[in-house]
Amino acid sequence: MTYMTPKFVFSPAEQAVLKEKLFTLLEQKGVRMDHAAVVEILAGAGANVDGATKMVRFPRKLLEDLIGKIPKQVLLAARDPRFDLEIPRADGGFYVRTGTGAPGFLDPEDGEYHRTRIRDVATWAKLVGSLDHINFCAFPSPVDVPGKTADIHALREMLTYCPKHIWIQPYSGESIPYLFQLAELAAGGAAELGKRPLVSFITCSLTPLDYKYMDLEVIVQACRRGVPIHACSLPSAGGTAPVTMAGTVLLAAAEVMVLLAVAQAIQPGTPGIATPLIFSMDMLTGRSLQSSTEAIQGAAAAVNFIKTSFDIPVHTYGYGADSPDIDGQAQSERSLLSLMVALAGSDILGGAGQVEVATAISPLQLIVDNDLAGMVQQLRAGLSLSDETLAWNDLLNLQPGGHFLNNDHTLMHCRSAFKGRTFVRQSRETWLKKGQVDFLAKAKDIYDEIMAGEHAGLISQEVGQEMAGLVQTADRQLGV
């Protein structure tokens, strides 16, 4: 498929300049890595390493070779194989991921905001399993379980209730082995997890140009098991990155490519997805924003640059809002963001259901995002052109002044228009007569319908017991 190239996305000539700068930056400046084993592997591969400063510089040829080994296709497997995700999608579309790590929860049950609890994690998993356009799930951050093992408790809940692929954000280096073990239990063993990775891990740079132990260890462990990684950079323009978005895009792309290159140096062929998550700092308040005009431009530019320059899977925020509530602003922000990054060519649009710059999630927003995803999916696909879609025969037989409602062609296609279940398309009079039900009320109806459904646990009693034992061990070992 051909992507539309909006004016803000860099031109081919500008992208070529950006690519040159990326290689130059990593060759001349380099990055700092706090992981001796990884640094040693890179030195062995030909990187220039300064042991005293932990700086690693990548000769261009080495980096090109490593980037050349990044797989073009990635499988994100699911508990239920019907939900397996093959990237890139054969139909040219994208996949949608939910928001990750949110400590805040906008509860549809009472309409109140509260801290995320472990039961909310289960609710989230069940919703994702029931929404057609939400393809995989990240977990929020529960506060009513021990803090040091919150990620382990949350993953257990996800594996119990979510039939779709799960993305894992470890909260500490100590929890990484437990997270892998839980995934292996769900998959039926380490070899099975490697063949069908039910989970993938996020690994992040510490912008600018720094890499901490935990994230590099995630790569080491993922490479060992054949589990995909989402190589992530989260620059905030004006704070941890240049205030001008071009520089932020360059920095994000460079950091992402280093993470992917590290994986290839450790284990060639390790599946990886470039994941630039672009923020801009509000210079009046210091808050990092994910849906400002600049952040949206940056996300689209970063996606388009990486996609066209390196031809690898790319992932960024497609949803989310800076608004703290699921109000009109939140809908405007996510609509603009999702459309822009979808048209820029992103394979995965993340952040579904999140508001307040990824620090809160809302089930009702997730249900609305499900509709938006369906709509944007169709918008990105474009229109097909054929005699059938032109209704060429009907046009040739058309009587001026007539209509198409009785045509077989209309009958055949009348159900194909996208219909979001949460959208209201009544006249004002009808809307008033029918109780002024707005999109959020419709989303609440869908929420009630989903939660009233059957949500049996997906794991056997035996595996469930093993998981419970593992979580208890983690609580004990990690000092809870």
Added chain:
Amino acid sequence: MSILNELAKSIEEGKLQEIKEQVSHALAEGLSAEEILEKGLMQGMDVVGKRFAAEDMFIPEVMLSARTMHEALLVLRPLLEQGDQNVKMKGKVLLGTVEGDIHDIGKSLVEMMFVANGFEVVDIGENISPQAFVDAIKEHKPDVVGLSALLTTTMPAMARTVEAISAAGLRDDGRLKVIVGGAPVTEEFAREINADYYGENALDGVEVVKQALAG
């Protein structure tokens, strides 16, 4: 414009290159270091704080003002410490980013603002364990301890740190105040974890601490 007003204006406008000379000139004119600080430079910082709160100044501009204040203090501090100029620091603040979190932008900004507003600051760094906070408080005896976290995933470490400070008996006499801040931190969270105060941003944090110590 009087010399003191000029100094205040220079802080507000961030005249980094000129400020040392202006302070030296004011001293040569017979103004005391205390007067220069309290009636000149600090007045400028007050205006900066008000303009920032009114969204009339951007963070880089505020930082320039704070850096200008630091420059001015390089000239004044030796005089203030000579003893005849009895200007006391407004309080001692100990700052650190909690365990598991190695972000320092917010904390550095907070530090700069506290220093520019006349506080003594001890920065104990990033990824600080609860016990290390306890040890540092015992060593430095601050009036206020400020905890910073950028990641949602390290907020539990903030709770553990507050708990450890309380468990060590360091809040028993009510003198030590605990203030928390950082991108994902909220006032509600601050209450939940039993912190004394929440700073929405760097300057808000300074104002909150000023009022707390004054009260």
